[in-house]
Amino acid sequence: MWRHTASNFLNLMIVALFLLVGAIGWGISQYSAPGPLAQAICFQVDPGSNMSRVAGNLAEREAISSEFIFETGADYANKSGLLKAGSFLVPEAASMEEIVSIVTRGGQNTCGTEVVYRVGINRLQVQVRELDPATNRFVELVSYEPEIEETPEAYTQVRASSDTRYRVSLAEGVTSWQIVNALGAIDLLVADVSEAPPEGTLAPDSYDIAADMRVSTLVTQMSERQAAILATAWAERADGLPLASPEEALILASIVEKETGIAEERRQVASVFINRLNQGMKLQTDPTVIYGITQGEGVLGRGLRQSELRGETPWNTYVIDGLPPTPIANPGRASIEAALNPDTTPFIFFVADGTGGHAFATTLDEHNRNVARWRALEAEQSTDN
Numbered sequence: 001m002w003r004h005t006a007s008n009f010l011n012l013m014i015v016a017l018f019l020l021v022g023a024i025g026w027g028i029s030q031y032s033a034p035g036p037l038a039q040a041i042c043f044q045v046d047p048g049s050n051m052s053r054v055a056g057n058l059a060e061r062e063a064i065s066s067e068f069i070f071e072t073g074a075d076y077a078n079k080s081g082l083l084k085a086g087s088f089l090v091p092e093a094a095s096m097e098e099i100v101s102i103v104t105r106g107g108q109n110t111c112g113t114e115v116v117y118r119v120g121i122n123r124l125q126v127q128v129r130e131l132d133p134a135t136n137r138f139v140e141l142v143s144y145e146p147e148i149e150e151t152p153e154a155y156t157q158v159r160a161s162s163d164t165r166y167r168v169s170l171a172e173g174v175t176s177w178q179i180v181n182a183l184g185a186i187d188l189l190v191a192d193v194s195e196a197p198p199e200g201t202l203a204p205d206s207y208d209i210a211a212d213m214r215v216s217t218l219v220t221q222m223s224e225r226q227a228a229i230l231a232t233a234w235a236e237r238a239d240g241l242p243l244a245s246p247e248e249a250l251i252l253a254s255i256v257e258k259e260t261g262i263a264e265e266r267r268q269v270a271s272v273f274i275n276r277l278n279q280g281m282k283l284q285t286d287p288t289v290i291y292g293i294t295q296g297e298g299v300l301g302r303g304l305r306q307s308e309l310r311g312e313t314p315w316n317t318y319v320i321d322g323l324p325p326t327p328i329a330n331p332g333r334a335s336i337e338a339a340l341n342p343d344t345t346p347f348i349f350f351v352a353d354g355t356g357g358h359a360f361a362t363t364l365d366e367h368n369r370n371v372a373r374w375r376a377l378e379a380e381q382s383t384d385n
Contacts (some may be wrong), residue, residue, distance in 0.1 A: 028068060031073040034093040037063045040133035042111035044163065045103055048086040050216065051075075054103060063090055063099065070096045070339035077098070079104045079288065087112030087163045089133060091173030107249075109172045113158045114138070114165040117209075119174055119182040123301055128154050128312045146185060159188075162171040166211075172332035179330070183215045194281050198295055198325025200250045220255045239341035242277040253339040255326035257286035262357045266335055270342035272350055272360065281348065291328035306365050354381075 041061060045054060051074050055067040064070050073096055074080045082104040089111035090099055111131050123145050129138040142154040158164045166188055170179060176196040184191035186209075190317040193215045203226035207218060243249050254269050276283055289338040290300050294311030309316075316322040331339075349367035350358040355378040361367035 011335070014081050015314040023305070028073075030069050030165070032097045035063060035095050035099070036065055037061075037090065037092055037094055040089060040091045042131065042133050043088050043090045043099075043103070044112075044305070045085050045088065046082060049085065051080045051081065051083055058099065063094070064096050066096075070100070073097060074100045074104075079353055086165070089131065112163055112165070113141075113161065114167060115155070115158060117166070117168045117186050117188075117190075118171070118183070119179055120170065120171045121174055124182040124185055126155060127160055128152075146187075158292060159326070166209045167206050168209055169206045170222070170330070172204040172335065173254075173329045174204060175199060175329050176202055177295075177297045180219070183218060188213070190217070192216050193219055196296075197223060198326070200254050200330055202330045204330055206331045219329070226330070229336055233333075233336045233340045240338065241274060241342075243340075248323055249336065249340050250331065251323045251327045253331035253336040254286055254329045255283070256339055257331040258329055258334040260358065261284060263334060265357055266338035267341065268344040268347065268360060269350065269358070270335075271345040272347045274275060274342050275345070275348050277322065278346065280321075282319075282321060283323070285317050288315045288317040288324050288328055289313075291324075308378075 006224060007369050019323055020270045040065065041063070043058070043063070047205050051065075051071055055064065056069045058064045058070065059067050071080070077100065079100055084104060089204055094102070111129045111133065113128065116128060117131065117223060118304075119260040124147060125143060125145055126140045127143045131137070141158075142152045144150075144155070146153055146298050148264055168183065168186070176199050179202055180193050180196045184193070188211055190212055190286060192199075197219060202219065202222040205222070205225060207221060209218060230246050231252055234249060237249070241249075243252065251316070252270065252273060255273060258268055260266060260269050273283055273285075286309075289308055289311075292311070293308060293313035294300055309318050312319050314320065315326075315328060317324060317363055345360070346362045349361040349364070349370075351361075351367065351374050353359040357368040359374070361370055
């Protein structure tokens with residue numbers, strides 16, 4: 001009798017074990033399988049929240065099929081205690097495993113509203129944007145210039161939100177003075193820098209910022225990034241360049257940056273200046289003359305006069321030989337790389353061609369014809385206006 005009972009119990013235990021293993025396997029497959037979310041969403045995790053509350057909110061939004069499996073999977077992966085507050089983009093059909101990773105890995109918000117402070121050559125622009133989960137693209141809510149426009153209500157509202165992301169975006173070719181002045185005007189930051197860093201040493205790029213961040217901290221990040229970009233480009237430079245140091249490369253890169261906004265032209269423009277340096281010719285580039293007048297503090301806002309082209313300043317490359325003593329702006333990565341790996345061309349002249357680009361020439365006669373065409377086009381455009 002007892003043997004029969006023991007046999008039945010053993011069989012029951014085996015069945016139970018198989019059921020348990022099957023249930024665990026099913027749960028694991030559900031945890032990692034595509035989820036029920038039909039369209040991407042922005043999901044908010046509040047400060048002080050926990051995994052149970054998050055699971056409930058996700059279930060309400062039909063992003064997960066089981067709160068129990070979600071919590072159990074997070075516990076098993078030792079991620080329950082790693083929950084981060086913020087706004088996160090949860091993609092369509094994301095698995096529970098993917099969602100746990102999204103809300104626990106930290107870093108900047110991947111969804112919601114952001115404010116971008118755009119530091120340009122002529123202005124500081126504030127742009128408030130919101131991510132559209134369906135397209136994964138930002139939609140502009142409002143844009144304004146704080147120096148000449150009143151602060152819109154939309155900006156005030158997002159500034160009061162705890163999960164708004166903030167960035168500073170520097171245009172290529174801005175001067176150090178322009179950068180420091182613009183950063184000092186951003187109400188989010190603590191303005192503690194009174195003098196502009198050396199010209200050319202700040203990397204035009206996008207930087208995450210936070211409330212009460214010091215401008216000096218941000219400037220240090222910009223300087224370190226530019227130094228790293230320059231060091232890498234210098235190490236990978238072409239052979240035989242007439243540049244004695246990374247500092248000279250930075251000077252040339254700043255000239256290339258100010259001479260063209262066409263990405264495809266940068267290496268050609270750089271080749272012209274390299275060819276001129278190799279042949280002992282003056283660089284004769286207008287942006288250096290302008291820098292000699294403004295010292296990088298503001299925009300000239302008019303054409304150059306003949307007297308200014310002849311005027312002696314350390315930066316006037318119509319007068320001095322070789323490179324000026326400092327950069328004339330903060331060049332971006334592409335211009336630095338172009339200066340150190342220029343195209344191989346015979347060109348020693350270029351002039352605007354009316355399309356935003358330039359016409360290049362090898363001989364003075366060819367260049368003069370290009371100049372004549374450009375002046376005729378200028379005259380025609382002036383008549384049309």
